[in-house]
Amino acid sequence: MRIFKNIYVKSIIVILCFILAELIYQKSHNLRFISPIIILLAVALLIILVTKIILAKQFKSFLFIVPALAIFSIFYIYPFIKVLQLGHYSWDGILPTMKFVGLYNFIEVIKDKVWWQSMFNAGYITLIALTFQNALALILALACDRQMKAGNFYRMIFFIPPVLSEVVVGLVWQWIYDGNYGLLNHWLVALGFNNLTKAWLSDPHTALTCVAIVHSWKGFGWGFVILLAGLQTIPKQLYEAARVEGATSWQVFKNITAPLMIPVFVLVAILTVLGSMQSFILILTMTDGGPGFHTEVPVTRILSSMIGSSRFGYACAQSIIFGAILLAISFVQKRISQNMRQA
């Protein structure tokens, strides 16, 4: 019977009583007289419960988390449930009429070629961020780890792009890439490469790579900061010991730095993938998904399903599918990192 002392169990019993009373009242005419009795019982239990909670010493402690819990429930849990529900409806977001369509939205998303192209584009940006951006971050972190005084100065500079907003970065770079007035073309002409000039962001062949480069420009400082913090946790005596033994720089990196840094590498990799797959504001400001659908990413597709074509149910179905894919990716990555740690 101890379990009934738990206030959560008691409150669930109260709720169940109300539901039971309601059901009996609706379904059966003969037994209707029971339901007021059940409700009376439930109300009595509720009153006891509430007074007990309020009189308890712990109630005041609980009050401390009430604001956080309220905001969290309204602005996180409710939207979360709402997405799962709306994904099964066809709804324009305004009219009260919502039509249940089951899994139709999901099937349509899976059949949508533009959706998979947007997924490919996000994958491409992520791949460049994962290789090029993180390699640069690692090289710079290794270079700065040796000379800490100068390292702090460089860290200050490298972390400026990450603190800027995507809107500012996107608009400045859009101008640099501009076909008619852009700085990049101006320099190419000045250096004599007239035939290389083009409208970088309207050319289907270059647009996505240009966006990915800006993404890496904005992001490498972030990886650099985390990698540098990781490098600084490695005890200096290890390096000194290796040097005394006559190890070369490459041997030191391979046998000391890399093995000790594996958890940090994995962390940076996971966060790079999750962040890059979901980044979209740079794209909104630079190309808005164009030319054609060449720079669309999943989140810009969700946004245009919602704002552009007012298909809220479809947008939610896209969110669910994309969220599930992200969850799967992070799960796989965490698994791999666990295996590596054990090995």
Next chain:
Amino acid sequence: MQIYRVKKTFTNILVHLLLISVSIACLFPLLWMFGSSLKTQATVFSDMSIIPQQPHFENYVTAWIDGGFGRYFLNSLIYTFTVVFGIVLVSSLAAFAFSRLEFPGRKAFFIMLLAAMMIPLPGSFVPLYVLMVKLHLVNTRLGYVLCLINVGLSFSIFLLKTFFDKMPKELEDAARIDGCNRLGIYRHVALPFVKPALAVVVIFNALNVWNEYVLALIIFNSKNLMPLQRGVMMFRGEFLTNYPLLMAGLTIAALPIIILYLLMQKYIVKGVISQAIFQ
């Protein structure tokens, strides 16, 4: 030994060359943005120097008054202050309770908070918009502020909790003997103890709120309420090819963040590192 030293100096020079060239690549677009904002529409496409010979500050006046940047700037300030204040208040209360107080469901709620952060929710702006419509908070300051408080909440609670956990029990007991109740301990003992973490929470969230764009895009349609990032995009729609003016606007949007960053660098870096570990 001589050869070794020469080799070492040589590698040092190479390393610094690399670092300096990357630094230039980092700073150049910003200098270009600032330099161009001082040019006029007539000179911007011919004068490619970073700092123009005759700086024109009219662009800033035009952007501030005609472009509405004065209003956007004020809005951004209002949102940043209220959201950061809200986050500090709500998250420190909750973190204190999770770390120091006993109540049923303490662990369950904390795990729920953490689990929610692990599950990615892309496109969460769709249900948030639906919610805003239901609560009649579309195009209101309150709706935007509440949404943003929620965005920064979990991370702040987590960070503050790890600091509250480090507080020695003796401090708490001493305060209790002196007649402090729970709220008193929170206010007079615990909060001062976690000051460094509070600084991280404040700076880090201020940065995020100032740079926030997508919720502002979803929630606001009245120019009087828009923050800077949204305002910049409106502004670009109006003055499409007036690059010097646009760059002046972007400088206005970016400068406060750069200054805040340069002053509070330590706390921002700390925040980034602890957020990475948290996830």
